[in-house]
Amino acid sequence: MTDPLGTRGTGSLYARVEAATEGTAYRLRRTGRGFDMTVDVPGQSRGVTKVHTYRVQLHPRDKTFTMTDIVRTHDRGAFGTSSRTVERGRARYRTWSRSPDGERTSFASADGHRLIREAAEQLDWRELRPASEKIGLVFGAIGGAIALGTLIALGVVFLL
Incomplete structure (x- = not known):
């Protein structure tokens, strides 16, 4: 064939x-x-x-x-x-x-x-995965890490 x-x-x-x-x-x-x-x-x-x-x-x-x-x-x-x-x-x-x-x-x-x-x-x-999807995943992970850090910082501030 x-x-x-x-x-x-x-x-x-x-x-x-x-x-x-x-x-x-x-x-x-x-x-x-x-x-x-x-x-x-x-x-x-x-x-x-x-x-x-x-x-x-x-x-x-x-x-x-x-x-x-x-x-x-x-x-x-x-x-x-x-x-x-x-x-x-x-x-x-x-x-x-x-x-x-x-x-x-x-x-x-x-x-x-x-x-x-x-x-x-x-x-x-x-x-x-296309490059655009890889870039989106990286930015999503960075945004998630920033959000998690912010939540932890707010938790520490309110608990003190």
Whole structure:
């Protein structure tokens, strides 16, 4: 079997994800360094559309990949107003809705993450955290340490 992208297993990973998304609302598109998996998020309020893209960048030499979420929201408000937002990073959220005929739908961003990770794991690919997520973790840890220090200092002051 030949690798359509010509690099160690990237075509196999794409094919595995493609097979896993068959018959679902997910759409795949190859990019220069990997692929995008996109889905229209159901359950939005009237006039709001949300599209979630899982951007997967492959590093075939190391058999590693990074995954970045890109969430585009378009809100068509009253009186012709409109706003668009784009969020990048790691998005974790869940939505629920009910159609007029009573059918319930839900969406969990974690389902797409899981689908890609399972396909990659079957082919011995490892996920690396994107730089933006690593930086966020560092700042979160620093903020937590400062908050903890502040609480301890306030506790000492009030106990004395």
